[in-house]
Amino acid sequence: MDFVIRTERLLLRPPSMENANELFFLMSDSDLTRFLTWEPHKSIKTTKTLIQNLIEAQQDDKGYHWCVCFNNKIIGLVSLIDVKRKIRTWTLNRAELSYWIGIHFQGKGYATEACKKIIDFGFSSLDFHKIVVAHAVENTESKNICTKLFFSKYAYEHDAFQKNDKWHDLIWYELIKEHRNESQ
Numbered sequence: 001m002d003f004v005i006r007t008e009r010l011l012l013r014p015p016s017m018e019n020a021n022e023l024f025f026l027m028s029d030s031d032l033t034r035f036l037t038w039e040p041h042k043s044i045k046t047t048k049t050l051i052q053n054l055i056e057a058q059q060d061d062k063g064y065h066w067c068v069c070f071n072n073k074i075i076g077l078v079s080l081i082d083v084k085r086k087i088r089t090w091t092l093n094r095a096e097l098s099y100w101i102g103i104h105f106q107g108k109g110y111a112t113e114a115c116k117k118i119i120d121f122g123f124s125s126l127d128f129h130k131i132v133v134a135h136a137v138e139n140t141e142s143k144n145i146c147t148k149l150f151f152s153k154y155a156y157e158h159d160a161f162q163k164n165d166k167w168h169d170l171i172w173y174e175l176i177k178e179h180r181n182e183s184q
């Protein structure tokens with residue numbers, strides 16, 4: 001399967017070890033990670049371990065990741081993570097959308113542009129039936145993306161995670177393949 005995807009302004013491609021320096025530069029920025037599950041990278045070794053994990057996740061159908069490239073330069077990462085195909089006799093075929101864009105490249109519509117194509121790819125090439133996404137209540141930028149991508153809100157989760165000594169609520173959204181087609 002060809003995982004390289006083009007949008008109007010961006011090239012989306014799976015990460016490789018050669019991207020360690022560029023990703024480390026972006027992922028060591030402490031302004032980026034306020035609502036993310038990880039801390040800023042302090043050493044390139046952390047970034048290399050991450051890249052190895054991302055590559056293995058893709059091989060095992062556990063998660064799919066794309067570097068977001070603008071003018072041949074990596075500016076962020078968009079992923080379909082937490083892939084669930086089956087629970088016993090139930091077929092799920094679902095994944096969770098996640099995304100970040102480097103601080104200096106935000107506010108230009110790149111996350112929305114990349115996510116649109118990744119969602120299309122998830123439904124058409126990776127056989128997902130449902131894609132979910134969640135954002136911390138305070139994360140207005142992420143909320144706006146969920147709205148622009150036609151996700152429907154389905155749950156409010158209290159105290160979903162603790163970060164920096166504070167508990168945060170999450171709002172969950174879903175998008176089902178057929179509904180996506182209707183909203184186009």
Ligand SMILES: CC(C)(COP(=O)(O)OP(=O)(O)OC[C@H]1O[C@@H](n2cnc3c(N)ncnc32)[C@H](O)[C@@H]1OP(=O)(O)O)[C@@H](O)C(=O)NCCC(=O)NCCS
Nearest residue numbers: 035099100101106107108109110111112134135141142144
């Ligand atoms: C959330 C995040 C990914 C948003 O990235 P982004 O690229 O700035 O988001 P967008 O694609 O929506 O662009 C934002 C703004 O750019 C503006 N913009 C500028 N030029 C544009 C263009 N050519 N096309 C579209 N929008 C454009 C839009 O007005 C948009 O504002 P709006 O949200 O009021 O509509 C980014 O803030 C981030 O990485 N945050 C930290 C990590 C994080 O919180 N991730 C989400 C975890 S749930």
